[in-house]
Amino acid sequence: MTASPISDLNPVFMAAGCKLTLMDKDTSREVQMDDSFFTGYRKTVVRPQEILVSVHIPYSKKFQFVSAFKQSPRREDDISIVTTAMSVTFAPGTEVVEDIRLSYGGMAPTTVLAKKTANKLLGRQWGEELLQEACLSLAEEMTLDPSAPGGMVTYRRTLTLSLFYKFFLTVLQKLRLQGVGTQEVSSDCVSATEVYQPETPSGIQIYQAVPEGQSQDDVVGRPMMHLSALKQATGEAVYCDDIPLYENELYLVLITSTKAHARILSVDVSAAKRCPGVVCCLFADDVPGSNITGVKQDETVFADGQVSCVGHIIGAVVADTQVHAQRAAKAVKIQYEELQPIVTIQEAIAARSFYEPIRTLQSGDLEAGFKQAQHTLEGEIHIGGQEHFYLETYVTLAVPRGEDGEMELFVSTQSPSDSQCIVAQALGVPANRVLVRVKRMGGGFGGKESRTTALSTVVAVAANKLKRPVRCMLDRDEDMLITGGRHPFYGKYKVGFLNSGKVVALDVSLYSNAGNSTDLSLAIMERALFHMENSYSIPNIRGQGFMCRTNLPSNTAFRGFGGPQGMMVAESWITDVAHSLGRSAEEVRRLNLYVEGEPTPYNQVLHGVTLDRCWDECLSRSGYEQRRAAVDLHNRQNRWTKRGLSVVPTKFGISFTATFLNQAGALVHIYKDGSVLMTHGGTEMGQGLHTKMVQVASRVLGIPSSKIHISETSTNTVANTSPTAASASSDLNGAAVCNACEILLKRLEPFKTKNPRGSWEDWVKAAYFERVNLSANGFFKTPDLGYSFDTNSGRAFNYFSYGVACSEVEIDCLTGAHKNLKTTIVMDVGLSLNPAIDIGQVEGGFMQGLGLFTLEELHYSPQGVLLTRGPGSYKIPAFGDIPKQLTVSLLRDAPNDKAIFASKAVGEPPLFLASSIFYAIKDAIMAARAESGITGPFRLDSPASAERIRIACSDRFTKLCPPAEPGTFRPWSVQV
């Protein structure tokens, strides 16, 4: 009996008037589950020695109606924000309330009954007057302190009314069905009474077949199954922590800061050292090499006197088991002198707490642009961060090799070479002593690009000190606490446009919450600026980027790498432009789309633009026009559910913006038996890179893919690799693999010529016996790159990936819940290397974006403490969030002359298309607001959570629950 105040069942029991039979060893008693049952937070009248024997649930009576409602951030597998159960009993044959019980969860430390309101309603007729009375009374009775745990205070209060209204309508309907009611529920309100039924989503995947006549052995362009798919489905795939334990292996647990900003006054490990199994504790003094670390060398392996975020690594405990190490880590006592933290972007702006440099990207004549504009408007949007939520958390197994300072590390990382270098630096050895091996990751998404070294260095230092293997895999809560995620962004813009909707001037300021170190924040901000115009040609433009230095764990790369945030701001102002002109957003978007040959703000002239083709195909595949009409019809016919429709384009620049990273290597061996072992600079994180690389090698060598194997990525086979990031890994490594295979093929040519009817194995054997080198090291660097911010010249990207999505949603205006009805995506991936994998990336990227823009919320306390530390409180998309109809079409006949076999990058570009859901929601909200007579642009921050949707759908109920005056209270969580 947890007696959780957000229990789903307790309100039902309470409203239904259940009785509980309790028993102890002597006696038995019966108690009513009414408002006296819960005596405090997670406390009840049940005595410790009593057990619950039975629950008596009374049958409902003829004139009794019972309903229960639950509102949670996500529909599936989630705990409530507010839950309610309501029971009303009428005097027989009348609409007069004889008894009513309104029970709420999530509105107090216990499940409560709205007794005052119920009393007021007794004897009243079930009608509009009663509704008004009830709402007024509930708004008064069901209050919450503005600082209440869980936050969302206004929303929760609103829900008490909104859900009562749903009950009101439901009862009205039922009364009428019983032939008692006199009032009819008007048809436009019926949908508010409908109960949500999950539907099985269906998908359509459209791709181009390979040309007729392509050899069966040539799998390029075919939807070959991901090489690990079956293993991953069966659980046989081996991840880092699946490596068998060494007998003398130890487990490490981190000691982290509980303060966002503080001086460390003292660390007391005496109790920890007494814990069973503890081998040692490690702190900054134990680092044999440099304690300075990080991408920009502005971090430490272990905190040095001061902490700058909650989760800041202060030390580590090494013990025989994880449980022992965790117990000991908890026993470490740290005294702090707390300093004022900066947590939010707004606090950082106020304090001008920025990392250098402040980037500006400008082209055209801004002043002239605004002068030319017939309208200007200003706006802003905040885009929340995102937790990577890779299934596999950070993990490192460090195995000292026993001599010369050699260490072998198994790391779940996107950057084996960086891990190697940074670990070597911490150990004080040259890089050639450190071997990093990566078989696969259970997801990376950018979260394992630069930040994994925070753990790997610590584990390596421990293994080096103890001369024993040391392992650490973070628990989910540790991982979420310690590692940063996607940068929250705040965008402020001023936009000038013509009556037509053509945007002629844009001035935008982007602020990112970088956290407590620089990490990759500059490159992320740069990519945000490179994408600030999304797919729109803006002649006069200026973007400025500010990286806020805050006391959060350093935020880092995340699929899209600032691009989605930059584009999200763009979609905000283009929507505002449409709204302010009263035009459809699609019309304005289409009007502003880039066309072939136009320059970007960074002076890269666009070639091979397929935006128009994607747009047109998307509109036609989605049946946009008919849907728009259907949506409008729905919205005219329904007051409390609204549908929205949105078409959003995306243009994603492909290349690392750090030019030197656009290189890749490969090492291909043909063994004597003809089997091929290949490795390249890229890592497999589920995205199918290895599958694609096998396809590339298979085509170049002209052999079935079954003869080719990739075992892992390692720093002793391919050196100085760039992170597997920036969507460029197939391009870069594919070209390097191709290079290596071509070298080998050329060496084999004489043997093929001599024995044209021979098999691959014959040629290989002959070449081996002729002493031909059957190993080749391949290499590739992307040509013609080198953008400079100083001169705003030079090519920033090798090419662009384009896509367009059209989404339709339906919102429940009373609860803020929404349904993703239909999404149609048209994506230009060039000539797909593997349509199965590419469509998987499109779908996966889209769903991750959907989480970003509609669902996922990291809650931080005003003191910078992360409150959402696991799947219980942090909700990524579930099955029910998949659009009921999801169509992904890969654009036909769109070869890309800039990448391997005319393909295009696909990892990040589709993610932003999920904003079509966000803007469809915004479209639906606009319709809801129109019912309250509110028109024109309005701010909607991301994610478009149920709370935000509900609040934005301003109506009579929300008006009864005004928010508390900001600054008059300390909120539970802040928008960082």
Next chain:
Amino acid sequence: MTASPISDLNPVFMAAGCKLTLMDKDTSREVQMDDSFFTGYRKTVVRPQEILVSVHIPYSKKFQFVSAFKQSPRREDDISIVTTAMSVTFAPGTEVVEDIRLSYGGMAPTTVLAKKTANKLLGRQWGEELLQEACLSLAEEMTLDPSAPGGMVTYRRTLTLSLFYKFFLTVLQKLRLQGVGTQEVSSDCVSATEVYQPETPSGIQIYQAVPEGQSQDDVVGRPMMHLSALKQATGEAVYCDDIPLYENELYLVLITSTKAHARILSVDVSAAKRCPGVVCCLFADDVPGSNITGVKQDETVFADGQVSCVGHIIGAVVADTQVHAQRAAKAVKIQYEELQPIVTIQEAIAARSFYEPIRTLQSGDLEAGFKQAQHTLEGEIHIGGQEHFYLETYVTLAVPRGEDGEMELFVSTQSPSDSQCIVAQALGVPANRVLVRVKRMGGGFGGKESRTTALSTVVAVAANKLKRPVRCMLDRDEDMLITGGRHPFYGKYKVGFLNSGKVVALDVSLYSNAGNSTDLSLAIMERALFHMENSYSIPNIRGQGFMCRTNLPSNTAFRGFGGPQGMMVAESWITDVAHSLGRSAEEVRRLNLYVEGEPTPYNQVLHGVTLDRCWDECLSRSGYEQRRAAVDLHNRQNRWTKRGLSVVPTKFGISFTATFLNQAGALVHIYKDGSVLMTHGGTEMGQGLHTKMVQVASRVLGIPSSKIHISETSTNTVANTSPTAASASSDLNGAAVCNACEILLKRLEPFKTKNPRGSWEDWVKAAYFERVNLSANGFFKTPDLGYSFDTNSGRAFNYFSYGVACSEVEIDCLTGAHKNLKTTIVMDVGLSLNPAIDIGQVEGGFMQGLGLFTLEELHYSPQGVLLTRGPGSYKIPAFGDIPKQLTVSLLRDAPNDKAIFASKAVGEPPLFLASSIFYAIKDAIMAARAESGITGPFRLDSPASAERIRIACSDRFTKLCPPAEPGTFRPWSVQV
């Protein structure tokens, strides 16, 4: 109280008349340690409940003389062949024997007293007559069954006499010292009474300094310390079995045949499976891939119905620990139907049991040659095999990687690629699923070239079946039992020569004992044939090579690879030629030496011959002429110790005779921090290959060697590697490393040019940021190779390594013991890459050859059971076997234009120079035989063991102990 019959002390106690005080809980008693004390093999009168309290050793009396003698195969740390203690007491002031006790060990199942002989000597005068009487009596009393355990029956019998003679002389001397004796020990016999005192050997190492002006960073040519030397000296160096255990790891123990040739009737594992800790038993049916294996695919992973040697692998037991697995393996019951085995070469010849093909190498006109000859002689020699006795026995750790049939193996092997392929074949997976890693071996010597797969396949099959890591490191006895060694050879020759000693015709047949599979026997026989003329130009020559198929474990590669055996036969006939002509062997050798431009029997014209230079330097450094005079003087002055002197040249062909193996690869990475990780196809087995390769890379890259690291050899970094064998690994891999480094250097050139004052790190960093490929795959194949036996044309070798050694020894004619007095070696290693390592190789190779030719004996029973299974019974050279003065000089100014940096191979060539010890012994024996009036050629088989030396020094004592008629008894061991 082991009561060992070859106890060193018991004869002394017995001869001295010791008394033992024994005690049990009730009583105490005193027993005399006389001939009634030992009641049987390892049995005494001591009762089980008794303990030994004290040993009473009586003081010797004034006219009592006690001596003890021990003869063992090796002087240090060895058990006796025969041991004796003798005590004689004279009537005061006389030479009349009052009491005499002659106690012998090694002549019966117990320590015995020669009571009959002693009785006969009582009351007799200590003089020549007594000696004759004693010898006759001892020869009668101290008999041994010709089948007696331990063998060496004639030798042991002879020793009873010879040692008595030593005692006789010693007592004579002492009597005289006491003023009693009338007879004097003649001066030529004094040395027979001298007691051996170990002396500390001293060595001189001479090499050429690097040219003046060579950069300090350029370590090529300098005596740089072996990179692992300190670690190996301290025990910190990590070998395969030092890899920490995995928690779920299992241990494997082999089930092997106890029969040399048999059908397996049944295998009963029921008892084994009941043993604690047993996980499973494995047999042929458990091999998922092919059970057929081996270099020539004529072997099985597990025996299939039949066994063909003792130690043949039938199955394996896997358990949690080694002890448990061993216990279970012993509990496996196997029933055999025994078949007649073929054990020896002579048996194989009789049965014409040969492997195909029988190789013939012929040049000139044999018939004409013999016609031209003024003399012909025939002879024969048997050269015993040799156990590799690497310090580290066979070991494999197989770790299944959990998917795709991947397996990672840590193996102590010279052939990672062959291990990979053969394991893959057994597992039924392509080679690309198997990764073999070799950090270093604790010695290889050829024993880990092809045979290690016998263990690796079994361990891999077990790991694959159980999906758990499995390890096996053979115990020494298992290793000696299961793995073959150097091929025993039997050579038969007919040689035609002129009066001058010039050999004009040679017909030689070589028979090798190949064992139960082909393995590398053909290549070994070919190399024996390629070296059948050693360094001598023989115009008309024919060699035939027969590989005997026997029921011994397959013999295999061993440093020299047949070359030493071929050359040993040559030195036998050249010695015979000299003996038959009465000329000095050195004169005949010098006369026949190859000179520049002469062709070999395989039609390879010799260029850059340095034999003459080595010869002359060796003679001058050793002071040959003076020593010859001193030896002659010694021999004239000493009847029972003789000195011998010999100068032996060697010429060793460098290349794998299998042309395709003359290839090598390397992979060199320069990491961003400037550190270099290098790997190449060669393995480190203590020979210093990695050190040399680092030197090569250091010179080519122009950086200090400290920046370069080699971690290991692995099949995923360099593919299709040839075994580290044939002395060619520095040549081949050095060239491949050079190739890779030159590629890298060229890529760095622009950055050096641009920033000539920059550091290596500057250039590397600049190149990295410019996206220059800092990895290179190097390759090398030796040009212009390709000998064909069919046409007797094509170059067999890339070049030859030459050397000459002069050795002086002293033999004890009575015991057969010998002392290595002085050896001077001049070796042509071209321009040494590393004189410290090269001299180490010369010294090590020489000492291993010394073991081969003078010490090491594998004893097999007539049924093919190996009797010598450990260091207790198999004696490799000890400190005392090092020549007291050992000088190694590397020939100056001898650049070799055929290999890296003008160096030459050094691994195998020096080994044969140890035959100079053998032929010095033979020289000394000749002097001894001359004392008995025997002259002319005589057969001396290798090794020149104490037994063989003693028997060859035919004298009055040996005549008293004639060998039993062959065929009339079953010997303990046979010459295989």
